[in-house]
Amino acid sequence: MTKDDSYGGLRKGLLEVAVLSVVSAQEVYAADILEHLHGTEFETGEGTLYPLLSRLKREGLLEYSWAESTSGPPRKYYGLTARGTQRLADTKTYLHELTSTLRTLGGNNA
């Protein structure tokens, strides 16, 4: 995967899936998510992540709970809701379907 700009739209669309995947593994707070994405194709900043988290929460895919932190104020720890888990599974299936469609479309040499 290249980080070339022409794939920017593709990556942007899939960022939601990437975030849901990170959250699915364990309860995390926003800075953890950024750290997990760091170095991957989905590397991003707070400016993009925070509005995305707020939307996912509004759509009922994520929820958060406050937890005390040893350094500084309490933090929001994000976890998947049942709907979020369902959506992640659905999206992953759909992505597999898309990939296999793309394989068969160009003949069988892909």
Add this chain to the structure above:
Amino acid sequence: MRKVTTTNLNGRAYQLEEPAYEKLQTYLGRAEAALTDNPDKAEVMSDIEQAVADKCDRLLTAHKNVVSLEQMTDLLKQMGEVEGTADEAQTAAAGRPKRLFVIHDGAMFMGVCNGLAAYLGLQPNLIRLTFVLLTISTSGVWILVYLVLGLFLPRAETEAELAEAYGKPLTAQGIVARARERAPSAESMERASRLVARVLRIVARIISVASAIGFGLATFSWLWTLWQVVLGRLHLYDQLHIMNGWREWLTITAAYLLVAIPLVLLARLTGRMADNRRQSRLSTVSESSLAVLWGLSIVTLIAFATAYAGNVRDYVQSHAGHLDVGGSHLCVDDSRCDTNGRKSYERPSSPADPQMPGKPTLYNY
């Protein structure tokens, strides 16, 4: 040494250099604008403030308790612009009133047509063509309208002003979209507008070459006329005597500038249109000085005309309707000229000019 200001980020005080504070403030301002339609705006804003605070915490130690401008720039770059959704950007655009600006970015001359095009939502080249046609049909008077607009309309320089000029929201997407629109991209241009642009470029090229040739002819005539003055062939007599010498030179030069400067400007402007080039800062400066020089030449001509109109009238009256320049007699008042015209008319001779008609003579003052 920079001044330091204290600010409150989510309930804790932080010391920032003033430019760093201003930078943060504009960043948060843009974030807020991008989140206008987000129902969780307050929450997201507070999360973002907290993220800035956390990052500042990491930069500060017991021995370093001020966040510098460089650190803030770096920090905000890491965070990235806060993004609204595309829909939000669209709604914001619809409700936003446009303002008329001069837009230098992508301008051919002063950016008046560019600004009008943005305001009316039309192709800049269309407006330019209209202005050229209006200028031709009003024999040049419309240029004044252009100049007045160019001088008095506010100039859109910041991204915020550009957003206002184009009626688009000041979001990261808006800025990217405008940058894309401004970029000369053959693909994004529609076929018809490409054809119009090509025709316009050809027309511009023709006008450019024609005005360059016109300029060359004007310059040649000017030099030739000055040479005639040197040879004494444009000598003036009696009441017009006073016009000889530097006044004659100046009048001829002012008349030359009056014709030549618009030709130069037209050649340059249309040349730029033909090459699809942009106005540079240097050409703005040189063209403005030419415009000033043009104004001066008009003032000079008007001043001379007012000062010497009486002399010309007296001269024509006392020389049977004729005006004498060097060796030629011009009938300028038919009611006074003799029916025999030139034959019965003797060129006047002044005390300092006792010689034959047509013979070059120079007065000494």
